[in-house]
Amino acid sequence: MTWAFRRRGVVVGAAFCVLAVSAEGARRLSFDTDVLTLLPHDGRVIPAFRSFLSTFGSLDQLYVVFTAPDGYAIADYSDRIDAWTDRLRKAPEIDRLDAGIPDRSRDFGWLADRQLLLLRDERLDRALDRLQPDGLTAAVAKTRDLLTLPSSRVSDLVRQDPAGLFEITREAFGERALTAVSEDGYVTPDGSSRLIMAHPSRPPYDAEFSRALDLRLRTIAAEEKADEKGEDASLPPLRVQFAGGHRIAVETEAFVRRESIMNTVGSLALILPLLYLLFRSPWLVVVGSLPSALSLIAVLGAYGFAGVTLSAAATGSAAMLFGLGVDGVVLLYASHRLALAEGLTPRDAVEAIAGPSTSMLLGMWTTAATFYGLMFVDFPSLQELGRLVGHSMVICGLATLLLVPATLPRKPQRQSGRPLVLPRLAAWIQRYRPSIIGAAIAVTVVLALAASRLHVNPTLERLRSVTDAAQLETRIASMFGLPGEVSVVIAKGPDLEALLVTNERLTSRLARDVPTLRVEAPTALLPSVASQASAASQVQRSGLTPASVRASLAAAADHAGFRSDAFDGFTARLPRLLDPRQRLSYDGYVAHGLGDLVGRFVSHGAREWTIATYIFPRNAGELTAIQQAVDAIDPSQTLTGLQLVNRELSRKFLPQFVKGLAIGTGIVLLLIVFAFRDWRLCALALIPTAAGLVWTAGLLALAHVELDLFALFAVVSFVGIGVDYGIHLVHRYRERGDAVQTVSELSPVILAAAGITFLGYGTLINSSYPPLRSIGVVSAVSVSALAVASVFLLPALMMRTRKS
Numbered sequence: 001m002t003w004a005f006r007r008r009g010v011v012v013g014a015a016f017c018v019l020a021v022s023a024e025g026a027r028r029l030s031f032d033t034d035v036l037t038l039l040p041h042d043g044r045v046i047p048a049f050r051s052f053l054s055t056f057g058s059l060d061q062l063y064v065v066f067t068a069p070d071g072y073a074i075a076d077y078s079d080r081i082d083a084w085t086d087r088l089r090k091a092p093e094i095d096r097l098d099a100g101i102p103d104r105s106r107d108f109g110w111l112a113d114r115q116l117l118l119l120r121d122e123r124l125d126r127a128l129d130r131l132q133p134d135g136l137t138a139a140v141a142k143t144r145d146l147l148t149l150p151s152s153r154v155s156d157l158v159r160q161d162p163a164g165l166f167e168i169t170r171e172a173f174g175e176r177a178l179t180a181v182s183e184d185g186y187v188t189p190d191g192s193s194r195l196i197m198a199h200p201s202r203p204p205y206d207a208e209f210s211r212a213l214d215l216r217l218r219t220i221a222a223e224e225k226a227d228e229k230g231e232d233a234s235l236p237p238l239r240v241q242f243a244g245g246h247r248i249a250v251e252t253e254a255f256v257r258r259e260s261i262m263n264t265v266g267s268l269a270l271i272l273p274l275l276y277l278l279f280r281s282p283w284l285v286v287v288g289s290l291p292s293a294l295s296l297i298a299v300l301g302a303y304g305f306a307g308v309t310l311s312a313a314a315t316g317s318a319a320m321l322f323g324l325g326v327d328g329v330v331l332l333y334a335s336h337r338l339a340l341a342e343g344l345t346p347r348d349a350v351e352a353i354a355g356p357s358t359s360m361l362l363g364m365w366t367t368a369a370t371f372y373g374l375m376f377v378d379f380p381s382l383q384e385l386g387r388l389v390g391h392s393m394v395i396c397g398l399a400t401l402l403l404v405p406a407t408l409p410r411k412p413q414r415q416s417g418r419p420l421v422l423p424r425l426a427a428w429i430q431r432y433r434p435s436i437i438g439a440a441i442a443v444t445v446v447l448a449l450a451a452s453r454l455h456v457n458p459t460l461e462r463l464r465s466v467t468d469a470a471q472l473e474t475r476i477a478s479m480f481g482l483p484g485e486v487s488v489v490i491a492k493g494p495d496l497e498a499l500l501v502t503n504e505r506l507t508s509r510l511a512r513d514v515p516t517l518r519v520e521a522p523t524a525l526l527p528s529v530a531s532q533a534s535a536a537s538q539v540q541r542s543g544l545t546p547a548s549v550r551a552s553l554a555a556a557a558d559h560a561g562f563r564s565d566a567f568d569g570f571t572a573r574l575p576r577l578l579d580p581r582q583r584l585s586y587d588g589y590v591a592h593g594l595g596d597l598v599g600r601f602v603s604h605g606a607r608e609w610t611i612a613t614y615i616f617p618r619n620a621g622e623l624t625a626i627q628q629a630v631d632a633i634d635p636s637q638t639l640t641g642l643q644l645v646n647r648e649l650s651r652k653f654l655p656q657f658v659k660g661l662a663i664g665t666g667i668v669l670l671l672i673v674f675a676f677r678d679w680r681l682c683a684l685a686l687i688p689t690a691a692g693l694v695w696t697a698g699l700l701a702l703a704h705v706e707l708d709l710f711a712l713f714a715v716v717s718f719v720g721i722g723v724d725y726g727i728h729l730v731h732r733y734r735e736r737g738d739a740v741q742t743v744s745e746l747s748p749v750i751l752a753a754a755g756i757t758f759l760g761y762g763t764l765i766n767s768s769y770p771p772l773r774s775i776g777v778v779s780a781v782s783v784s785a786l787a788v789a790s791v792f793l794l795p796a797l798m799m800r801t802r803k804s
Helices: 002-006 008-027 045-056 074-090 108-112 122-130 133-146 152-160 165-173 207-230 245-279 282-287 290-306 312-341 346-352 354-376 380-407 423-431 433-451 468-480 496-513 529-541 546-560 568-572 586-591 595-599 620-633 642-676 679-702 709-736 739-766 770-798
Strands: 030-032 062-067 094-098 185-187 193-200 239-243 309-311 487-493 518-520 602-604 609-616 638-641
Touching: 002 008, 002 346, 002 380, 008 290, 008 380, 045 487, 045 609, 045 638, 045 642, 062 074, 062 468, 074 094, 074 185, 074 193, 074 207, 122 133, 122 165, 122 529, 133 546, 152 568, 193 468, 207 239, 207 245, 239 245, 239 468, 245 282, 245 312, 245 468, 245 739, 282 312, 282 380, 290 312, 290 380, 309 380, 312 346, 312 354, 312 380, 312 739, 346 354, 354 380, 354 642, 354 709, 423 433, 423 739, 423 770, 433 679, 433 770, 487 496, 487 620, 496 518, 496 529, 496 609, 496 620, 546 568, 586 595, 595 602, 620 638, 638 642, 642 679, 642 709, 679 709, 679 770, 709 739, 709 770, 739 770
Parallel strands: 030 309
Antiparallel strands: 062 193, 062 239, 094 193, 185 193, 487 609, 487 638, 518 609, 602 609
16 A cells, blocks of 8 residues: 555556556447346256247247327228338348238248148048038138128138138147237237237347347338328328337347446445535545446456456446445545544555555455355356456455555645544443344344245246337237247257157147147148158048049039139149148248248257247146146157246245355355454454344345345345445454444444445336346345444444453
8 A cells, every 4th residue: 555655656547547448348348138148057947948049039029010090990001011011021130021911922832732731630521521512512602701801812812712721721720819810910909000020030139130120120110201201191100119029129228228327327426425425525526436437447348358248137236336346445535534633644644544454455355255156156147247246346456455545645634524433322332232232133033033924036027127118019919919928848859750740749648638728839830741641541531533622613613603713723723732642841841932930840950850839828737737748748858938937947046046145155254264363253243244134134024025036146245245344343343452442433434335335226226127126125225234233233242242
């Protein structure tokens, strides 16, 4: 510290250089808004969920909702929506698009010629019956009614499928059960809105891609708006909204960046006035945040140059560091003022605060140790948070050690007031220490009992951000009847045919055990070779031939009053429809432009195939039945999905929490034992932390606060924060040998530090990101409890303990 005091130019210049270089690196930072980065790497369900998303893309679609103004129907805007659809389909960021109407850009005729191979059992019997004379007569008569609708699409469908085979095939597909699927697409029952679903080529957690997609959508919107001005202006503007994971990612990243700045600025706006109010020192206001700012920017700059992507949860570290790092500056400044008040020169005063600087450095490094404990838990974002804050606290301790003496005035200055001490508080604690200890014990017992009712919700839903796009997606689901919770059965292997055979066994088992369950299986589009051979054999046994069906159709058409050529399109494909040699294959889908259709279920990697079966359970009982069916058919397959991910998170939570807490606490203990080498002093330093955390848990339970994963793991960090207060008091007590004097000198510093930490973390309470908000709530209660335990309980115990 004396070296830094003498060479302030070198210290300040080096700090400025580090700041300038690091600021450039910090500008290169990018943020990862994907909630999946919060998930553990180990386990069975969670890795399978990650594998599913990487293989088949995200479950998130891009939802484009068109809403007509009041008094108008969405059908009035069909031309404008068609123009939107064309532009979206041509966008390079879009893989495929579902407008709810037939897509003529792909060869569905190839699939239609083989549609009987998609059917089996009762559905195939019904389809073959419809090709018999009686069945055709009834089906053609029914199509007569459909032709009364003023739609060219319906007319084309009737001519290509007079027997109504598409209706039966659609049942086998398990198509999404939207509320209203018409010839005009996915339309709400009141006809006011229409939905288009697009599948982007990259998942939402690719932040750069999500931004590019968002720019593409805004460009299309601007082009459409310009085109509308050149057209008939009789229709008012159409409202267009976007939702889905990609839009949520863009909005989340935007407010994460905004809040990272607002939290930092808000922390300083609250902390710096508090410092001036307490100490009346412009120097402390100016210098107080410098070590924290320097350490944070240095670490962020290193991350930026290294190309590290930070998760949204780590952005709250700025507010944390200003709350934690200023404590050390306050401690050294208060000690310096005490030394000056004792008549020491500025240089001697710097030498006199060498003892408090040891306490400061130990306190910061114990805080860093608790955050480093998070690096050993199986939650990637918490590991990242532990590294970021841990590294920053280590650097902050060194920066405080150098910047404080380097910036202190060299000449004696007139003090703005007396040193901040509280002798009356120390005397009051000494007088009532039995009552204080007794009350603390009683409160601890009561709150420990209450803490048993503390509720933890470790599900992903608690970790999702709430943005306009997320709220819109919820409304879309109810408006259009989109499917709800989805589970996925993942199967992998080198032989696709073997996977398909097993999948057929699984779907049959599910149909038997849970007959009302909705299942979308790969074998609905790509049956096994054996199933296709069985279906072809059944068609052949039916005795149907192109000639017989053609004759029956002609008679049915004549009876219904159709022209003789009305169904030429259907009769032309009868030879292919009834050909027993026809087969469906993965390569066939791809070759005819239908790779995206089968690609939702089947993926071919370098060495193995992966198939996905989508299942929509309605309750926990159905989910249990699904798991039992999967285990019975093939235990190597994995059932995954958000419900199961949440279950696995719940199981992993307690062991991971205990692990992180134990490691962080263990490192802290080693540091304290190394520093004090006295078990009684070590125990005293830890008492405020133990009592404060018990009080915190009890108070949160009594307030019915529901905690998420981040809120609980934030408790790990407060082990270090609470120990800081204990270390400062015990270290000064060992130096002074007088507990009353120690309390008088350090209790205001502890209270000021607690207020700083409270304000630093407290800004997170208003965060729009739920994990940061949870950290803010827990932090506010924790730091208050720790401050009370440190300022009242620990001094009362020290006054009963004779210094060795």
